[in-house]
Amino acid sequence: MKQITILSGKGGTGKTTITASFAVLAHDIVMADCDVDAPDLHMLLHPQIMKTQEFKGPKLAVIDRTKCTECGLCKNSCRFDAIDDSLQIDPFSCEGCGVCVVVCPEEAISLQERISGYAFISKTKYGTMSHARLNPGEANSGKLVTLVRHNARQVAEKENRELILIDGPPGIGCPVIASISGVNAGLVITEPTVSGIHDLERALQLLRHFNISSFVCVNMYDINKENTKRIIGFCEKNGAEIAGTIPFDPLVTKAMVAGKTVVEYAPRSAVSHEIKVIWKEILSALKGNE
Amino acid sequence: MILSIASGKGGTGKTTVAVNMALSLKDVQLLDCDVEEPNVHLLLHPEINEEKPVYVSTPQVNEELCDHCGKCSEFCEFNALFVTPEKVLFFTELCHSCGGCLLVCPKNAITEKNLKIGEIKMGVAEGVELVYGELNVGEPMSVPVIKDVKKQIKSSKTVIIDSPPGASCPVIESVHGSDYCLLVSEPTPFGLHDLRIMIQVLEGLNIPFGVIINRAGIGDRKIYDFCEEKGVPILLEIPFQRKIAELYSRGIPFVVEMPEWRREFRLLMDDIKGV
Numbered sequence: 001m002k003q004i005t006i007l008s009g010k011g012g013t014g015k016t017t018i019t020a021s022f023a024v025l026a027h028d029i030v031m032a033d034c035d036v037d038a039p040d041l042h043m044l045l046h047p048q049i050m051k052t053q054e055f056k057g058p059k060l061a062v063i064d065r066t067k068c069t070e071c072g073l074c075k076n077s078c079r080f081d082a083i084d085d086s087l088q089i090d091p092f093s094c095e096g097c098g099v100c101v102v103v104c105p106e107e108a109i110s111l112q113e114r115i116s117g118y119a120f121i122s123k124t125k126y127g128t129m130s131h132a133r134l135n136p137g138e139a140n141s142g143k144l145v146t147l148v149r150h151n152a153r154q155v156a157e158k159e160n161r162e163l164i165l166i167d168g169p170p171g172i173g174c175p176v177i178a179s180i181s182g183v184n185a186g187l188v189i190t191e192p193t194v195s196g197i198h199d200l201e202r203a204l205q206l207l208r209h210f211n212i213s214s215f216v217c218v219n220m221y222d223i224n225k226e227n228t229k230r231i232i233g234f235c236e237k238n239g240a241e242i243a244g245t246i247p248f249d250p251l252v253t254k255a256m257v258a259g260k261t262v263v264e265y266a267p268r269s270a271v272s273h274e275i276k277v278i279w280k281e282i283l284s285a286l287k288g289n290e
Numbered sequence: 291m292i293l294s295i296a297s298g299k300g301g302t303g304k305t306t307v308a309v310n311m312a313l314s315l316k317d318v319q320l321l322d323c324d325v326e327e328p329n330v331h332l333l334l335h336p337e338i339n340e341e342k343p344v345y346v347s348t349p350q351v352n353e354e355l356c357d358h359c360g361k362c363s364e365f366c367e368f369n370a371l372f373v374t375p376e377k378v379l380f381f382t383e384l385c386h387s388c389g390g391c392l393l394v395c396p397k398n399a400i401t402e403k404n405l406k407i408g409e410i411k412m413g414v415a416e417g418v419e420l421v422y423g424e425l426n427v428g429e430p431m432s433v434p435v436i437k438d439v440k441k442q443i444k445s446s447k448t449v450i451i452d453s454p455p456g457a458s459c460p461v462i463e464s465v466h467g468s469d470y471c472l473l474v475s476e477p478t479p480f481g482l483h484d485l486r487i488m489i490q491v492l493e494g495l496n497i498p499f500g501v502i503i504n505r506a507g508i509g510d511r512k513i514y515d516f517c518e519e520k521g522v523p524i525l526l527e528i529p530f531q532r533k534i535a536e537l538y539s540r541g542i543p544f545v546v547e548m549p550e551w552r553r554e555f556r557l558l559m560d561d562i563k564g565v
Binding site: 093103192206210 | 305333383390394456508
């Protein structure tokens, strides 16, 4: 079984638009939306949820007021400044480490489980999809990403699918690392802007750090063709393969408004054509790796 | 006044708003808290006058004192320690640096050492004081870097915080403690969906907020309907213009070439202060 993650470093470069189109072109794969903070893939693939699973994130410290003598040891020991002067615990800052539980001489503090989100396994027209929703403001999205990927692998084994297509989150931190660990390839979607180039470089460094082969797609390449050339030159020098370039076209937004993937909404457009070329390129490269 | 700028969805124009606003106001300190992919410095080209490493504490086990009782691993909520009969295995990437393993070790066999995970840089450009953080590639935890960036806040100034995308811990850390949050979105289904998530975050944190619609003119009108229904103020619209997009692609803040926008950002700030 192969796995490929679509990532970008910079947000808003078109990861989800492109992933959703790949899902339509692929037929026989499992999809995983690992952008659990702000998942959007479902708005194009319209999954029907078959199974819902609670996700327990970090625990939360709770002080039993009847036992507390207000000695303040918990506040002084907390490295996350989660306990204020009136010894109230800020649930947004508490990481559930349990240091306060250990230092409390009155055994007044305990850790409670909290449900931080939900993981789903769903049917779509294009195959099974594993996705999730982290409750707004919750921590530990990396752990939820790991759960989404675990679920996707189980489905792929059961359905005998050979490829898992992963829509990753922006950035290069914990949830991104969780989205790329152990995959066969990463496709970085970038745009020809100064920020896009900077963020692409860091995303490629991350893939190299974890020894994952990298492909690059320049989206909206005609917004700044000079920068597109720079990106292509940079990739050639750094061993990343250019999988293709996609022009800017307002059709992409129109497709999104219609709740459709661009390859379905405008199958004859240049954008759809390029996406098809890129998908073929990626598939043959993945097969070539065998 | 501490003003944070957030979005949920990435690429909606947080950095564009943060930089152009900073250039339009006086006495501004601009903090780039998107330490995974900081971009503000690419638009401002600051002269860097100070750099500081960011460290986290990680445990170090003295195997001579350790009797492998396993209390540290039992305590660790993040499974960063695994104790075998002969050795303690430590997984740096899972450690939250809470210091609990030191406290529970009955043999005092654990000490802490500093691990550098990134750095913060400080400089000035166009009269704007800039602080930004950079997480080392391969390090998972951005929150300690964000915390160090925020330690540099000078509350006498107008502080503008550019947040990372998403709606989990790095965003919370960035917007926490701000007096007002500007949510930058775009009039598309993804933009609206992720805006709603961020509104829930800000309501949980009790931070007042308003919306800026970027790339106005693309997509649909649903975000306007939503804001009206919810009573969320739309404070500014930035139209979709090829010129703005091209300037951004070259790393030029649009107020530099379209100075009439400076007034818009000053009025925006007056609106926020009025709230």
